[in-house]
Amino acid sequence: MGDLTDHDxxxxxxxxxxxxxxxxxxxxxxxxxxxxxxxxSVDVERINANPLVARPTTEFWSVTRYQDCVEILxxxxxxxxxxxxxxxxxxxxxxxxxxxxxxxxxxxxQRRIVGKGFSPRMVELVAPKIQALADELIDGFADRGxxxxxxxYANAIxxxxxxxxxxxxxxxxxxxxxxxxxxxxxxxxxxxxxEQSFAALMELSQYFMAEIERRRERVAGGKDVPxxxxxxxIFSPYEERQFNDVELIMACQILLVAGNxxxxxxxxxxxxxxxxxxxxxxxxxxxxxxLDNAMEEVIRFEPPVQGLFRNTTAATEVAGCPIxxxxxxxxxxxxxxxxxxxxxxxDEFRIDRDPKALRRHLGFGFGNHACLGxxxxxxxxxxxxxxxxxxxxxxxxxxxxxxxxLDAFFMRGFETLPLRWTPPGRGA
Amino acid sequence: MSLEVRxxxxxxxxxxxCVYLAPAxxxxxxxxxxxxxxxxxxxxxxxxxxxxxxPNFAITVLRDGEVVVGGD
Numbered sequence: 248m249g250d251l252t253d254h255d256x257x258x259x260x261x262x263x264x265x266x267x268x269x270x271x272x273x274x275x276x277x278x279x280x281x282x283x284x285x286x287x288s289v290d291v292e293r294i295n296a297n298p299l300v301a302r303p304t305t306e307f308w309s310v311t312r313y314q315d316c317v318e319i320l321x322x323x324x325x326x327x328x329x330x331x332x333x334x335x336x337x338x339x340x341x342x343x344x345x346x347x348x349x350x351x352x353x354x355x356x357q358r359r360i361v362g363k364g365f366s367p368r369m370v371e372l373v374a375p376k377i378q379a380l381a382d383e384l385i386d387g388f389a390d391r392g393x394x395x396x397x398x399x400y401a402n403a404i405x406x407x408x409x410x411x412x413x414x415x416x417x418x419x420x421x422x423x424x425x426x427x428x429x430x431x432x433x434x435x436x437x438x439x440x441x442e443q444s445f446a447a448l449m450e451l452s453q454y455f456m457a458e459i460e461r462r463r464e465r466v467a468g469g470k471d472v473p474x475x476x477x478x479x480x481i482f483s484p485y486e487e488r489q490f491n492d493v494e495l496i497m498a499c500q501i502l503l504v505a506g507n508x509x510x511x512x513x514x515x516x517x518x519x520x521x522x523x524x525x526x527x528x529x530x531x532x533x534x535x536x537x538l539d540n541a542m543e544e545v546i547r548f549e550p551p552v553q554g555l556f557r558n559t560t561a562a563t564e565v566a567g568c569p570i571x572x573x574x575x576x577x578x579x580x581x582x583x584x585x586x587x588x589x590x591x592x593x594d595e596f597r598i599d600r601d602p603k604a605l606r607r608h609l610g611f612g613f614g615n616h617a618c619l620g621x622x623x624x625x626x627x628x629x630x631x632x633x634x635x636x637x638x639x640x641x642x643x644x645x646x647x648x649x650x651x652x653l654d655a656f657f658m659r660g661f662e663t664l665p666l667r668w669t670p671p672g673r674g675a
Numbered sequence: 676m677s678l679e680v681r682x683x684x685x686x687x688x689x690x691x692x693c694v695y696l697a698p699a700x701x702x703x704x705x706x707x708x709x710x711x712x713x714x715x716x717x718x719x720x721x722x723x724x725x726x727x728x729x730p731n732f733a734i735t736v737l738r739d740g741e742v743v744v745g746g747d
Contacts (some may be wrong), residue, residue: 321695355730362731368685504705543707602705616731617690 258578259284259309264499265654268553269594272582275311280569282309286334287522294334296357298445301330301338305573308557308565311582313589313609315566318555319578320613323350326557326576328616333556333657334575343499347555347616358619360490361498364412364476367622373411374626380407381634388640392670393645395663397515401631405510409503410629414475419454427507428452430500445671451503452496457497476502502620502635510624512551512653512660514631519664520545520596521636522644527598535633541598542628546610547598548586553659555612580609582660642668678722679737680714683745686733693734697725709733 256281257271264271275282285306286294295303303648310316319326325411329350337348337514346357363369384403385598389393406427410420426447433444459481472478483489490498519540521528531541553579562572581592585593592606611618618624636641644650645665653660680700693701694709699716701709714722719738720722726734726744735745 317695321692327716359732360731364687364732366686367688539706602707603703604703606703606707607691611689614690614692614695617688617692617730619688621688 257282260290260656262654265656266652267582268405268659269585271596272311272579272585275309276582280310280312280315280566281570282311282363283307287511297333297335297337297433297441299337299516301333301340302336302573302651304334304336304575307334308568308651309554309577309579310565311579312566312585313583313586315611316580316583317613319565319576320609323499323615325560325563326578327560328354328557330558330575334577336558336573336575338427345494345501346619347501355616356496357490357494360480361476361502362619364479364619365623368554370622370626373408373623374630376411377404377408377630378634380404380411381630382638384422385634387640391532392672393665393667394665396518396635397511397661398662400635401514401518401664402507402511402513403505404627404631406643408510408623409506412498412506412623413502414458414473414477422450422454423503429501430504431508448496448500453498455496455499456492459492506620506623507620508658508660509551509618509620510627512658513546513624513628514548515661515664516551516659517542517545517628517632518547518635519644519650519661521632522642522666531598532636532640535637537598538629538633539625540600540602540605542625542632543602543605543608543610544596545628546565547590547605547608549659550581550584550608550610551658551660552610552612553581553657555657568629578609580596580612584608584610639668642666677715677729678719678743680711680722680726681709682709682711683733683735684708686731687729688731688733690730692728692730693725696728697722710725 250316255450257275285305286304291303291305298582310319325348328347329339329344332347346354346361349357381404384400388399394400406420406424410423415423428446429443433440458477462481464477465472466482480490480495481610521531531537557576557578558570559574561571561578563570583589589607643666648665650664651662687705689707689709691703694703700712700714700722702712704710711713716739723744726736732745736743
């Protein structure tokens with residue numbers, strides 16, 4: 248012991264960790280707050296199969312304490328994003344790499360254009376549509392008395408939400424679901440999934456370029472265009488901040504992907520946590536003014552994004568541990584959120600925590616790359632939860648079909664989340 | 676004349692860049708958005724530099740009613 252960088256027994260890719268990472272995070276925070284992971288040959292090959300890899304990654308460092316994570320996230324000059332949020336060290340796509348793949352000066356310019364569309368002000372305007380969608384979905388399955396909430400409720404709301412923002416008509420949503428799934432499958436994937444992901448990106452590019460051209464022609468002809476994010480991206484009023492066509496496509500792809508699994512699994516985790524913590528659920532059902540705080544606690548306790556990577560721009564130290572230049576550093580939001588130095592009794596799920604302390608969690612990241620869609624995600628999450636639990640008051644996990652955890656490196660959520668309730672009109 | 680600092684709660688996402696850089700000036704409120712504690716706790720130049728770093732462009736700084744940072 249004494250060496251902070253090698254803690255046997257923690258393998259970030261192991262099945263045990265994917266099942267329940269929190270005991271391991273606690274060990275790491277106590278004994279090895281900066282954990283070095285040397286990738287085995289299979290993982291090296293898998294990760295570096297991405298054709299955009301600039302230099303192969305053979306190792307990375309995971310940072311697990313709250314304060315260390317904060318310092319990294321607030322130091323974007325030393326811990327850069329331009330090589331991507333995953334373990335891969337991607338080629339620097341100067342001016343094309345978008346948002347989570349971008350550093351200054353491009354990042355701020357892009358964020359200003361995209362951010363307006365996802366501001367709390369804009370999100371309020373979309374909220375009634377998300378409410379209508381949640382009601383419509385429940386209308387569709389209420390009489391069955393059972394549903395798998397992951398695809399039929401949580402993901403339907405997430406996909407519906409992002410398609411609504413991008414102005415994608417309902418009839419085209421199955422296409423988008425496929426493109427999104429194929430893109431997401433490529434995160435830490437293999438050669439086959441990378442090829443699929445590129446094919447999906449090409450199809451998505453054609454779709455959006457056609458729509459972008461249609462809108463440009465309408466504007467050129469003095470006609471109006473839909474008032475949605477896509478129009479905001481195309482017709483940014485500031486010349487020096489306008490996106491080129493490649494940036495437009497990259498923005499659309501990132502928004503599709505970023506708004507999908509994250510929101511899906513946040514909703515699933517919320518449903519599961521409330522169903523498995525009856526006292527907390529009772530508190531919420533007795534006082535719905537706790538909803539915002541309860542959803543914040545969900546994101547803290549079980550963040551769908553467990554951690555993302557940065558890349559060092561110089562040799563440095565974190566918690567006394569040397570980290571070389573050009574190294575991939577994994578910032579473990581999920582572990583930071585359970586750090587008792589940040590929040591007392593952090594391993595308990597409690598919806599009535601002090602809101603000011605709670606809001607400092609890292610579930611949406613922190614600092615200049617903090618989640619751009621957080622207002623949107625929060626709105627979708629609270630709408631989904633309030634609508635489900637108030638319309639189906641005795642909804643609970645299906646005792647005959649236990650939920651299946653997602654087996655994923657970045658995300659934490661449920662592959663399936665079967666629910667059951669008494670159908671309306673058949674109450675006891 | 677000292678600077679006036681405003682947070683636009685239609686834009687603030689609670690990224691906490693300002694709270695991190697200048698905790699004497701900015702705090703996080705119970706809604707998870709920034710609020711101004713004491714604009715005079717930093718020099719004008721320091722305050723302007725912090726305000727420019729808001730990733731959501733939610734901070735406006737005014738001097739004698741004239742916009743110095745933000746507002747677009």
